[in-house]
Amino acid sequence: MLKLAAIVGPTAIGKTEVSLIVAQKLKGEIISCDSMQIYKGMDIGTAKVGEEERKKVVHHMIDIVDPEVNYSVADYQKKVKELIRDINSRGRLPILVGGTGLYYQAVVDDYKFFPMPSKDEVRRRLEEMVNEKGLSWAYEYLKTVDPDYAALISSNDQKRIIRALEVYYLTGKPFSRFQTRDVSCYNLAAVGLYLERDELYRRIDQRVEEMIAKGLIEEVYALFKKGYDPSLNSMQALGYKQVWYYLSGFLTYEEMLREIKRETRHYAKRQYTWFKKDKRIMWINVKDYPSSAILAQKICAYIAGQLYKA
CATH class of the missing domain: 1.10.20.140 (Histone, subunit A)
Incomplete structure (x- = not known):
């Protein structure tokens, strides 16, 4: 069976930083499992990994389509299945990293998407x-x-x-x-990261503040200057919708910040709820590890033990 590792969990938990270390140690390539990182020009609000980090570790499924493209979960699944085969064929380890539950499930359980009636x-x-x-x-x-x-x-x-x-x-x-789901066609080792609610919410608030400081408002303004309609699916991403309301005068600056933080917390709760249903995921409390490097050692040991058993 083809090997597949996964690092999942809610937003702001620290998946990106630790996944970079894990990928380097296990000769892996990262496949983004984020429904919004596929869009070009949406960097700050989706917390994409930086260019320097991408030079160290190969990343897939980032910046693949323009914001106006209607990219479905079936499209994502098809492409990722090809990537998993290719990465395995080169003797490297594909590592699915992100927090979009539907995309993760579609890949690991090989969802079958049937044409639905429309009227x-x-x-x-x-x-x-x-x-x-x-x-x-x-x-x-x-x-x-x-x-x-x-x-x-x-x-x-x-x-x-x-x-x-x-x-x-x-x-x-x-x-x-x-x-419908099939039994996973992969030899899967999945790790989930979690934190107590208060600590996670603190991190979420901090991340939102950092995104604003890095230029999220300017990023959203640039997108709409290019003519992207606010009703596009891509523009519904956390932060982008609220910033658009602020730029349009529907929200004050303070209201915008509160809305982004509140919606991000709600999203994190939904992420937890969904991933907790998957009993194959081995959960790790991030707070138990003083650094990303030490946490990465734990994750590497688990993945290696699951995928490279003697």
């Missing part, structure tokens, strides 16, 4: 209802009819929320029922 009239009506009642209403409704799929996606992901509700209205069945 313009139903979709238009759903879009009208979202405009009338708000996206939060639509997400709450999705949670009642398809809690499994709702747990996998962002409450801001209008495209996927409407699509799931459309399938439910047309078939009477939850969208998640149509995403």
Whole structure:
């Protein structure tokens, strides 16, 4: 079986830093498992690894499409499956790193994506209802009819929320029922990183402040100057939507900061909830290790023990 390692967990937990060390020690190549890092020009808000780090460790699935491209999870899965085969064929270890649960699951469990029915009239009506009642209403409704799929996606992901509700209205069945899984075709070693809630929230707040200081507002402004519509799926990424509201005068600076921090905390909670369902993941409390280097040693030992057993 093809080997595959994974380092997952919520945003701001420290996956990027430790994964760089692990990849160098295990002769690995990193495959980003982040639904927003695929977009070009969205660097600060998605916390992409820097150019210098990419020179040290090969990274895949970063900066592959422009923000207006509708890049689906099926597209991601297809490309990553090719990468995993290629990296293994060269005697190196593919390491899936990120926090997008749906993308992770689609790869490790080889989701089968079947064509879903679509009807313009139903979709238009759903879009009208979202405009009338708000996206939060639509997400709450999705949670009642398809809690499994709702747990996998962002409450801001209008495209996927409407699509799931459309399938439910047309078939009477939850969208998640149509995403079948196979037994993983990989020899998998998956590690999950976690922290106590208060410490994680402190890190999230700190990261948001750092992103603003690095130029997130300027980055968002540059994107919209290029003509990217705020309704694009890429523009629903954490931070980008709130900064757009600020630039448009709908939020004050302080309100923008609060909204980004609040939404990021909610997202981290959803990430935990989802990944905790996967019993194959070995969880590590980041707080138990005084440095990323020592944490990386623990992760390397676990992965090597799982994938390179005598």
